[in-house]
Amino acid sequence: MSYLDEVLDSVKEKHASQPLFIQAVTEVFETLKPVIEANEELYRREAILERLVEPERQIIFRVPWVDDNGQVQVNTGYRVQFNSAIGPYKGGLRLDKSVNLGMLKFLGFEQVFKNSLTTLPMGGGKGGCDFNPKGKSDREIMKFCQSFMTELYRHIGADTDVPAGDLGTGGREIGYMFGQYKRLKNVYEGVLTGKGLSFGGSLARTEATGYGLLYFTKEMLECNGKDIKGMTATVSGSGNVAIYAIQKAEQMGVKTLACSDRKGWIYDPDGIDYKILKDIKEVKRTSLEEYVKVRPNAKYTAKAEGDNMDHGVWTVKADIALPCGRENTIDIEDAKNLVANGVIAVAEGANMPTTIEATKYFQANGVMFAPGKASNAGGVATSGLEMSQNSERLSWSFEEVDSKLHDIMVSIFHAADDAAKKYGMEGNYVAGANIAGFEKVVNAMLAQGVC
Numbered sequence: 410m411s412y413l414d415e416v417l418d419s420v421k422e423k424h425a426s427q428p429l430f431i432q433a434v435t436e437v438f439e440t441l442k443p444v445i446e447a448n449e450e451l452y453r454r455e456a457i458l459e460r461l462v463e464p465e466r467q468i469i470f471r472v473p474w475v476d477d478n479g480q481v482q483v484n485t486g487y488r489v490q491f492n493s494a495i496g497p498y499k500g501g502l503r504l505d506k507s508v509n510l511g512m513l514k515f516l517g518f519e520q521v522f523k524n525s526l527t528t529l530p531m532g533g534g535k536g537g538c539d540f541n542p543k544g545k546s547d548r549e550i551m552k553f554c555q556s557f558m559t560e561l562y563r564h565i566g567a568d569t570d571v572p573a574g575d576l577g578t579g580g581r582e583i584g585y586m587f588g589q590y591k592r593l594k595n596v597y598e599g600v601l602t603g604k605g606l607s608f609g610g611s612l613a614r615t616e617a618t619g620y621g622l623l624y625f626t627k628e629m630l631e632c633n634g635k636d637i638k639g640m641t642a643t644v645s646g647s648g649n650v651a652i653y654a655i656q657k658a659e660q661m662g663v664k665t666l667a668c669s670d671r672k673g674w675i676y677d678p679d680g681i682d683y684k685i686l687k688d689i690k691e692v693k694r695t696s697l698e699e700y701v702k703v704r705p706n707a708k709y710t711a712k713a714e715g716d717n718m719d720h721g722v723w724t725v726k727a728d729i730a731l732p733c734g735r736e737n738t739i740d741i742e743d744a745k746n747l748v749a750n751g752v753i754a755v756a757e758g759a760n761m762p763t764t765i766e767a768t769k770y771f772q773a774n775g776v777m778f779a780p781g782k783a784s785n786a787g788g789v790a791t792s793g794l795e796m797s798q799n800s801e802r803l804s805w806s807f808e809e810v811d812s813k814l815h816d817i818m819v820s821i822f823h824a825a826d827d828a829a830k831k832y833g834m835e836g837n838y839v840a841g842a843n844i845a846g847f848e849k850v851v852n853a854m855l856a857q858g859v860c
């Protein structure tokens with residue numbers, strides 16, 4: 410049995426209760442075959458793959474807080490410090506009732522490769538809590554964030570581990586967490602990214618993941634002889650990544666026809682108006698149902714209770730599909746619908762929104778497929794730029810950050826494209842991104858000895 414298969418089997422056996430982590434490791438390992446085979450003896454002796462799948466540190470803690478009725482609530486908090494070979498741990502904090510260790514290990518593992526691809530010196534980590542922010546008052550959110558940080562603060566720091574936002578954690582939550590960190594540590598430092606502009610945040614960080622996704626997609630299309638202008642798109646999700654992807658798409662001349670949230674999805678033949686979407690999701694924090702009240706041509710379809718998928722959105726005919734909600738929301742049936750409807754490109758805004766089977770189906774049918782660890786890296790790249798500004802104690806203009814983001818996304822595309830070509834897999838950006846991210850991290854690990 411090959412070294413790679415041996416380690417993959419042991420991950421499957423040891424972490425059988427963590428299906429998302431197994432899925433992420435499988436997807437990466439399958440594409441690393443040529444690199445591993447070329448260095449099998451060295452990697453086996455140095456246990457490179459075993460070290461790569463074992464987080465350096467996993468912290469699990471109690472998060473008690475008091476709700477508005479005086480009732481004590483208890484949640485479970487996590488920080489997975491996955492790999493610090495190329496820089497301090499960096500990765501978001503997910504607040505969602507579905508959060509568990511396996512989910513955060515999948516996200517942390519992906520983050521290691523993604524951060525490596527950005528060209529910035531950042532290791533990989535991820536954290537979060539099984540706290541459900543939905544329906545909580547502002548005060549409850551604050552009390553939760555303060556309690557969460559009361560434990561987390563001892564494990565993080567500007568040169569150690571720099572968390573950021575993720576699903577369920579936006580500017581409001583980062584603000585409350587930063588306030589508590591400062592209070593506990595009595596240090597004013599760039600320990601979190603995604604901060605408010607008046608206290609160390611970077612311009613363009615809010616927009617970065619969505620904008621970056623479109624910069625990547627445009628470059629990928631252009632390098633395959635297609636002009637993005639005039640195309641149509643469908644998007645899943647309607648949160649931070651989705652909103653700014655839709656905005657940038659519009660600026661590039663792309664009409665977005667559909668998007669979704671947990672409860673349903675909207676179809677707007679005139680193109681989704683991102684300003685209305687922003688108001689509904691960022692200001693009013695309510696359901697997409699509100700959208701059709703102000704856009705009479707649009708149609709809202711509710712999902713069945715407990716439906717975690719985005720099937721409806723993927724039945725709409727469009728040139729580009731941009732999954733920006735959450736993991737595993739394009740399955741094989743969705744992939745078949747999209748291909749039958751002539752989709753040209755699928756670019757992941759979310760982390761692992763496409764199942765392995767669906768990804769392979771796209772690739773087998775000539776659809777350009779951009780994996781999230783490359784195409785959604787704009788968020789963490791701009792977080793890296795926020796860290797640089799904090800260290801310099803300077804703030805760069807929106808245009809300066811946006812232009813750096815653009816260049817980073819273009820360079821990530823070419824790193825993935827070149828690595829795929831180098832190993833004879835031209836056009837396989839999944840393999841290219843994994844290989845490019847892997848090589849840099851592994852070289853650093855080898856140079857640093859057994860640690």
Ligand code: NDP
Pocket residue numbers: 574575576577578618645646647648649650651669670671672690716717718719733734735736738758759760785786788789
């Ligand atoms: P948000 O919380 O801002 O938005 C998430 C969106 O997804 C919301 O519209 C939410 O619906 C929707 N959603 C959640 N669960 C489901 C579901 N089961 N079915 C359909 N829709 C669902 O998160 P972000 O936009 O920040 O993150 C989205 C994805 O992008 C995540 O995978 C995240 O890890 C990834 N990502 C985010 C980055 C960032 O900078 N924010 C960077 C890189 C990746 P509702 O509005 O009803 O809550």
